[in-house]
Amino acid sequence: MTVTPVPVSSVPAWDDEADVVIAGYGIAGAAAAVEAARTGAEVLVLERTGSWGGAAAMAGGFIYLGGGTPIQKACGFGDSVENMAAFLNAAMGPGADEKRIADYCEHSVAHFDWLVECGVVFKPEFFAEPGWEPMGDQGLMYSGGENSYPFNTIATPAPRGHVPQMQDKKQGEASAGFMLMKPLVETATAAGARARYDVRVQALVVDDGRVVGIRARQYGAEVHIRARRGVVLAMGSFAYNEAMVAQYAPRIAGRPAASVEQHDGQAIRMAQALGADLAHMDATEVAIFVDPQQLVRGILVNERGQRYVAEDTYPGRVGQLTLYHQNNTAYLIIDGDAQEEAMAAPSPGLMMRPATWVADSIADLESEIGLPPGSLQSTVAAFNDAAARGEDPLLHKKAQWIKPIGTPVGAIDLRESTGGFTLGGLMTTLDGEVLHVSGEPIPGLFAAGRCTAGLAAWGYASGVSLGDGSFYGRRAGRSAAR
Amino acid sequence: MTVTPVPVSSVPAWDDEADVVIAGYGIAGAAAAVEAARTGAEVLVLERTGSWGGAAAMAGGFIYLGGGTPIQKACGFGDSVENMAAFLNAAMGPGADEKRIADYCEHSVAHFDWLVECGVVFKPEFFAEPGWEPMGDQGLMYSGGENSYPFNTIATPAPRGHVPQMQDKKQGEASAGFMLMKPLVETATAAGARARYDVRVQALVVDDGRVVGIRARQYGAEVHIRARRGVVLAMGSFAYNEAMVAQYAPRIAGRPAASVEQHDGQAIRMAQALGADLAHMDATEVAIFVDPQQLVRGILVNERGQRYVAEDTYPGRVGQLTLYHQNNTAYLIIDGDAQEEAMAAPSPGLMMRPATWVADSIADLESEIGLPPGSLQSTVAAFNDAAARGEDPLLHKKAQWIKPIGTPVGAIDLRESTGGFTLGGLMTTLDGEVLHVSGEPIPGLFAAGRCTAGLAAWGYASGVSLGDGSFYGRRAGRSAAR
Numbered sequence: 001m002t003v004t005p006v007p008v009s010s011v012p013a014w015d016d017e018a019d020v021v022i023a024g025y026g027i028a029g030a031a032a033a034v035e036a037a038r039t040g041a042e043v044l045v046l047e048r049t050g051s052w053g054g055a056a057a058m059a060g061g062f063i064y065l066g067g068g069t070p071i072q073k074a075c076g077f078g079d080s081v082e083n084m085a086a087f088l089n090a091a092m093g094p095g096a097d098e099k100r101i102a103d104y105c106e107h108s109v110a111h112f113d114w115l116v117e118c119g120v121v122f123k124p125e126f127f128a129e130p131g132w133e134p135m136g137d138q139g140l141m142y143s144g145g146e147n148s149y150p151f152n153t154i155a156t157p158a159p160r161g162h163v164p165q166m167q168d169k170k171q172g173e174a175s176a177g178f179m180l181m182k183p184l185v186e187t188a189t190a191a192g193a194r195a196r197y198d199v200r201v202q203a204l205v206v207d208d209g210r211v212v213g214i215r216a217r218q219y220g221a222e223v224h225i226r227a228r229r230g231v232v233l234a235m236g237s238f239a240y241n242e243a244m245v246a247q248y249a250p251r252i253a254g255r256p257a258a259s260v261e262q263h264d265g266q267a268i269r270m271a272q273a274l275g276a277d278l279a280h281m282d283a284t285e286v287a288i289f290v291d292p293q294q295l296v297r298g299i300l301v302n303e304r305g306q307r308y309v310a311e312d313t314y315p316g317r318v319g320q321l322t323l324y325h326q327n328n329t330a331y332l333i334i335d336g337d338a339q340e341e342a343m344a345a346p347s348p349g350l351m352m353r354p355a356t357w358v359a360d361s362i363a364d365l366e367s368e369i370g371l372p373p374g375s376l377q378s379t380v381a382a383f384n385d386a387a388a389r390g391e392d393p394l395l396h397k398k399a400q401w402i403k404p405i406g407t408p409v410g411a412i413d414l415r416e417s418t419g420g421f422t423l424g425g426l427m428t429t430l431d432g433e434v435l436h437v438s439g440e441p442i443p444g445l446f447a448a449g450r451c452t453a454g455l456a457a458w459g460y461a462s463g464v465s466l467g468d469g470s471f472y473g474r475r476a477g478r479s480a481a482r
Numbered sequence: 483m484t485v486t487p488v489p490v491s492s493v494p495a496w497d498d499e500a501d502v503v504i505a506g507y508g509i510a511g512a513a514a515a516v517e518a519a520r521t522g523a524e525v526l527v528l529e530r531t532g533s534w535g536g537a538a539a540m541a542g543g544f545i546y547l548g549g550g551t552p553i554q555k556a557c558g559f560g561d562s563v564e565n566m567a568a569f570l571n572a573a574m575g576p577g578a579d580e581k582r583i584a585d586y587c588e589h590s591v592a593h594f595d596w597l598v599e600c601g602v603v604f605k606p607e608f609f610a611e612p613g614w615e616p617m618g619d620q621g622l623m624y625s626g627g628e629n630s631y632p633f634n635t636i637a638t639p640a641p642r643g644h645v646p647q648m649q650d651k652k653q654g655e656a657s658a659g660f661m662l663m664k665p666l667v668e669t670a671t672a673a674g675a676r677a678r679y680d681v682r683v684q685a686l687v688v689d690d691g692r693v694v695g696i697r698a699r700q701y702g703a704e705v706h707i708r709a710r711r712g713v714v715l716a717m718g719s720f721a722y723n724e725a726m727v728a729q730y731a732p733r734i735a736g737r738p739a740a741s742v743e744q745h746d747g748q749a750i751r752m753a754q755a756l757g758a759d760l761a762h763m764d765a766t767e768v769a770i771f772v773d774p775q776q777l778v779r780g781i782l783v784n785e786r787g788q789r790y791v792a793e794d795t796y797p798g799r800v801g802q803l804t805l806y807h808q809n810n811t812a813y814l815i816i817d818g819d820a821q822e823e824a825m826a827a828p829s830p831g832l833m834m835r836p837a838t839w840v841a842d843s844i845a846d847l848e849s850e851i852g853l854p855p856g857s858l859q860s861t862v863a864a865f866n867d868a869a870a871r872g873e874d875p876l877l878h879k880k881a882q883w884i885k886p887i888g889t890p891v892g893a894i895d896l897r898e899s900t901g902g903f904t905l906g907g908l909m910t911t912l913d914g915e916v917l918h919v920s921g922e923p924i925p926g927l928f929a930a931g932r933c934t935a936g937l938a939a940w941g942y943a944s945g946v947s948l949g950d951g952s953f954y955g956r957r958a959g960r961s962a963a964r
């Protein structure tokens with residue numbers, strides 16, 4: 001199906017219409033719908049699947065917020081707009097969009113308030129264990145390595161991963177993201193937003209350079225939906241578009257994760273066809289498939305047997321550094337005691353991994369893994385030597401996790417054990433207008449969420465996608481309704 | 483100046499016209515001009531500066547060719563199409579375009595013959611020293627790490643860096659790239675191609691979706707040039723467009739090198755404005771500013787004092803790995819004897835660097851550099867231990883360069899010592915047609931050279947840019963003339 005823009009003159013008839021037409025009912029679409037509808041505009045959301053939710057409803061539900069939110073305060077953490085920005089400028093780069101980060105941080109507390117006012121509930125309780133997400137219904141957690149090296153030397157550590165409360169959460173069941181989406185969709189509906197499901201958006205309809213509608217397919221037939229004021233694209237990433245991944249982010253090819261198949265890049269293509277500009281197309285979130293309770297208790301080495309990242313930082317950073325800098329090859333060296341401790345630790349434990357190899361000496365383990373002779377021995381000797389003094393001069397792991405590696409010792413094979421989703425997309429103004437390569441906004445076209453380039457360039461923190469998706473979704477909705 | 487496409491109806495009058503209009507008179511433009519003119523088409527080349535040449539005329543002149551060229555044979559090197567492709571698929575990836583590589587390798591010998599027939603002279607002599615380019619007028623050199631680890635385990639090593647002969651070449655003077663451009667431009671001129679200089683191309687003129695001309699400025703006035711059959715964009719990379727670099731390749735920001743200021747990304751913008759697709763926008767060539775005669779004689783360590791690349795591989799690979807994987811931070815550890823040897827070695831020597839720090843022991847050097855305590859000592863101990871046996875189990879440096887590090891010992895500070903140019907750009911067919919995001923060619927629009935995504939995705943080898951620029955420049959010229 002072609003993404004080539006459709007001239008309005010070739011539209012046979014409008015099948016539906018609204019002031020603001022939003023494509024995609026995930027986090028960005030829902031936030032846009034609430035704000036557009038609240039201005040009094042007539043709002044129609046087109047969703048490809050049979051229901052609202054998108055990737056957000058299946059996600060862990062982190063929203064990256066700070067600068068002194070009520071939850072941060074209740075949990076005893078100090079933070080400021082400047083401190084939050086200092087962290088994000090370092091952690092989202094190289095290449096981070098400093099203006100967008102400044103804007104986001106400045107209005108972060110107000111965005112928290114808006115979410116609460118929409119009915120999202122955050123429990124003022126801090127989850128302190130290593131992990132990908134809270135084990136229970138705690139509302140706050142470190143989610144970007146704020147309290148780990150090197151970021152703890154750049155900004156004052158403050159947790160900013162805010163998680164909607166899900167009572168009686170069971171391991172592996174449902175998700176906090178659902179508890180974010182449900183109140184937002186209910187709020188949008190109460191404000192008058194209408195939704196049309198099973199609609200597959202295909203191309204933009206244009207009238208003399210202005211976007212005035214959408215061509216889509218529904219139940220096998222072509223439909224044309226008129227947007228009297230504006231179209232908001234909120235259709236997610238391109239993680240599931242193999243051709244685009246090969247062109248723009250080949251290193252994540254074959255390993256989409258924390259994403260949904262609807263993330264086919266169509267929104268990006270449709271806007272590109274109109275001359276829209278792009279940014280950070282190679283940027284991706286990268287998870288590493290091992291439990292953080294294990295990570296913090298071991299030492300992670302690359303294919304040369306060398307350590308390369310503080311094992312107690314944000315596991316998504318471990319994932320990025322492993323995939324991009326270490327040839328997607330890593331081994332977690334963990335001794336028997338540490339492995340037992342990890343297994344017994346309070347954590348969701350879904351990514352807990354058994355040792356791939358076990359040996360009675362580092363030399364034997366090195367040889368079993370197939371690492372260069374002497375490499376792992378030299379690494380462990382240096383680590384143990386400093387660890388005996390409670391230090392980690394190489395990578396500054398926190399003291400609580402420093403312990404010499406003993407025997408028997410195992411290694412967890414983490415080759416090709418990463419996956420993630422794309423972060424790049426359409427260039428937008430801070431008001432959610434889609435920018436043409438000429439530098440001017442494309443009239444009538446707005447976008448938010450993972451089909452746009454957001455806060456992250458090279459780095460990432462959990463909560464950034466639901467964060468910028470909801471934040472700039474609101475902006476896009478308001479702009480489109482104008 | 484806007485890149486928004488100009489409807490033909492708004493063109494007041496054509497100021498000039500030809501069958502094929504080529505924008506840019508560097509390597510891709512010259513190759514396109516020769517081939518288009520030889521079909522009998524009327525050809526006009528628009529060049530922004532006052533003369534032909536582009537980045538090519540200032541370059542070292544490498545053209546990456548193989549599969550058994552007469553020069554390879556004369557120098558005693560076996561090669562095949564399959565062997566060349568095996569190397570390129572490994573060295574240009576992850577994400578290398580295998581179809582393009584297969585195409586390029588298959589016709590590589592014929593492309594060599596074509597260059598010779600156009601008057602380019604290659605001297606059948608091999609240059610065997612470590613270096614960025616031959617010291618004299620030798621015509622063949624390793625230019626991509628073909629004979630180094632890991633590529634020497636993937637394909638049979640064969641040098642493929644073909645360099646046009648420049649007699650009486652003096653260090654730092656002129657360039658072999660000039661000796662490539664001169665005969666090509668003479669050939670194009672003899673075939674009837676006309677050139678118009680000081681023309682700054684700005685936007686494409688379109689008629690119902692077809693590209694029919696170019697809007698440009700010349701001596702302060704707007705001019706419109708009609709292209710009866712096709713426009714070929716050959717305007718170089720976006721290395722000097724700060725905004726585009728920030729959006730697409732932020733890690734190379736602030737360090738353009740081996741590039742010219744005319745590489746402003748305008749061709750990419752103009753085509754994007756028509757919905758053209760892009761690829762590999764984050765890919766860059768990266769040079770590291772140190773003499774390879776020094777590199778091979780030292781050990782290169784990162785900010786953790788760890789080795790990470792065989793020091794005797796292609797220095798451009800060392801540059802990429804340093805910039806992208808090692809936080810643009812490296813130190814070359816080289817002892818007094820090795821430094822003396824390097825200084826006395828036959829090499830252009832323009833990048834020879836004095837030691838930044840000198841010490842009587844590795845421990846002292848480690849502390850002077852500010853490396854983590856014990857890190858460099860552990861690395862050198864392991865290296866020396868294996869070097870005493872003539873081995874490098876960690877990185878497989880070639881035996882001829884393995885020698886234990888003695889004292890006094892120095893370190894060359896290679897922090898922030900990289901630079902390069904962008905490799906990404908427009909998606910094109912193997913016939914040089916520019917692809918729309920819909921997957922279809924944009925009628926009347928062709929492109930080649932560094933404004934297109936070529937052979938390289940993540941990796942690089944010297945000669946790939948003049949190689950794919952000339953090769954696909956020819957294709958684009960022929961296609962446009964049809």
